[in-house]
Amino acid sequence: MMNLDPTRWAIVATMLLAYGGMCAAIWRSRRSVATATGTADWLVLHASQTGTGEYLAARTRDTLATGGLSVHVASLDALDEEQLRAAQRVLFIVSTYGEGDPPDSGARFARMISTTRANLGHLHYGVLALGDSSYSHYCGFGRRVDSALAGLGAQALFERVEADRVAPAAIETWQHHLSHLAGTSDAPDWSAPDYxxxxxxxxxxxxxxxxxxxxxxxxxxxxxxxxxxxxxxxxxxxxxxxxxxxxxxxxxxxxxxxxxxxxxxxxxxxxxxxxxxxxxxxxxxxxxxxxxxxxxxEHRRFQAGDNATRPMILIGNGTGIAGLRSHIKNRPQGRTWLLFGERSAAHDALFGDELRQWHQAGSLEQLDLAYSRDGGEHTYVQHLLAVRTAMLRAWIADGAAIYVCGSLQGMAGGVHEVLIDALGQDTLDQLDAQGRYRRDVY
CATH class of the missing domain: 2.40.30.10 (Translation factors)
Incomplete structure (x- = not known):
């Protein structure tokens, strides 16, 4: 039998505890949705990157509640295939990200709905698709969800509502449908805060x-x-x-x-x-x-939340430094690791002096910078992460959360692939379910 020294036993124990915590978080979220599908009149599921879908889901709940209906609101990634098969009445509020992709909180559902052979003839549903018509695959994910549900036999309550950049006319159409479902015209005000x-x-x-x-x-x-x-x-x-x-x-x-x-x-x-x-x-x-x-x-998905006391790995490029900088400023005593990329050290070292001062003072425990146009072969932030996989795994074993901010194309996708290679898809899914993998990318 192989003998491990006390330090290695401690690392193993820490990793097992962390894994157990991840599994418990996933179980709790799935159980919450499973309970709701059996007791609530309506299930409202949202998937958005910056919180717009979550906001509209809350307003949807409020409108249905005016008619005395019970409503459970949850993130789309909390729904598994068994719960989908059991659901009777579901409203989907989903954003499209990039060129037709699901937001992070919809990626797991997208994989599931594309492979399931469930018979959903009992399911009545509606879709509010959020998008931006300046992209070629406008409302692409919302359309995919609608098409996939219909293909599995689910019955649409009304034609899919598509909201171009949250257009007021489209939101009013959605509210009209909700008022009909609730059987009331006394709908609450959905007005956003004034500018x-x-x-x-x-x-x-x-x-x-x-x-x-x-x-x-x-x-x-x-x-x-x-x-x-x-x-x-x-x-x-x-x-x-x-x-x-x-x-x-x-x-x-x-x-x-x-x-x-x-x-x-x-x-x-x-x-x-x-x-x-x-x-x-x-x-x-x-x-x-x-x-x-x-x-x-408010952007709750990218706030510190329950991760405020955890070690934090911050990853980004370009103007993504903005969202990462606020987190660094907010945790002067916390364990923080920043990986950041830009073009050249001579001209594009955004907040370079400030970052070095934070590193020297200990606010940044680890600082890794990539300047893609300096030297020969281009080095990007995902390449920095790829050579730090041992450190990455150690930080994750210590309970660290990962926050990514910057460009969707190139950086965020590259970082995601490195994380899958280093940690595995299952672990990354568990981190996402536990709220320890969060992205604000565009």
Whole structure:
């Protein structure tokens, strides 16, 4: 029999306890949905990346409740095949991510619904598909869910509702259907918080001389002198004068204690040389006296939540540093590891001095930086992670959570593949179910 020294026994014990905790979390979430399918009148399932679907699911519950109906709301990834077979009345509120992909909280369901042979003839359902028509696969995941359910015999209660950038007319259509299901016209108000008026107090170019598009640090304060509250991981929505009906979301890079909201915005330049409606207004269009229509939006999926006291692995690139920076600032005494990538150290070291100071002070226990255009072969943040797999596994065994912020194409996909190779798909699914794998990618 192989003998292990006490240190190795401790590591093994820690990993077994962590695995047991993951399994318990998954069991609790599945049991919650299983109980609901047998007792609630309606099951409302949401899948979104930045929380819009979750918000609309809560409002859906409130509307159905006005008719005396019992409703259980859950994330789509909490539903397994057995529970799907048992469900009678389900409303799906699902976003599309990237080019037709499911959000993280819908990936597991997407795999399941594509392989199941369940007979769902007893299931009555409705779909609210959230999307952005500027993408070629508009509402792609919502359409896939609707088509797959219909193909398994489920009966649609009404035609799929598609909301282009959460268009008010589409949301009103969804509310109309809900009022009919609830048998009441006394629906609660779904109005989002009003936009406030803000002014830019600082606009600093962070990447002078870069071969990439300009990146600016923006400081903003409310005109009325109020002190809005937010948490690390939260977002703002900006309504630009050129396109006031389309709110552009940005990660907040600061904390309320800083006395202002800070954003990291890359100027978007179209092929014809024109600027993006929101980034152009923020980075160059708005003058000192102009006001910015902006509101804070909670992003619970990317907040620290139950992970506040855990070790935290932060991974990102480009302007994704904003969401990661707020988390670092929020945990000066916690164990934190940052892996971050950009173009070149000479011109694109976003917050480089600040990161080095945090590393020296111990706020960052581990700091790994990748500059893809320095040297010969391009090195990206996922490559940094790939050579740190032993450290990654050790941090996960110690209970660490993984937060990823930045570009969906390239970085986030590459990091995801490295995590699967290093930890295994099952472990990554368990981390996601336990809330220890969270992404804010775009």
């Amino acid at each position: 406030g008026q803000w002014r830019i107090t600082e606009r600093t170019l962070l990447n002078a001389g870069s071969a990439g598009a300009p990146v600016y640090l923006l400081g903003l304060k409310p005109v009325d002198g109020s002190r809005p509250q937010w948490q690390a991981g939260d977002l703002v929505q900006v309504s630009a004068p050129a396109d006031p009906d389309y709110p552009r979301e940005y990660s907040i890079a600061s904390l309320p204690a800083d006395g202002r909201i800070e954003l990291v915005v890359r100027l978007h330049v179209h092929e014809d040389g024109t600027h993006g409606a929101a980034s152009g207004w923020l980075c160059s269009g708005a003058a000192e006296a102009d006001t910015i229509r902006m509101r804070v939006r």
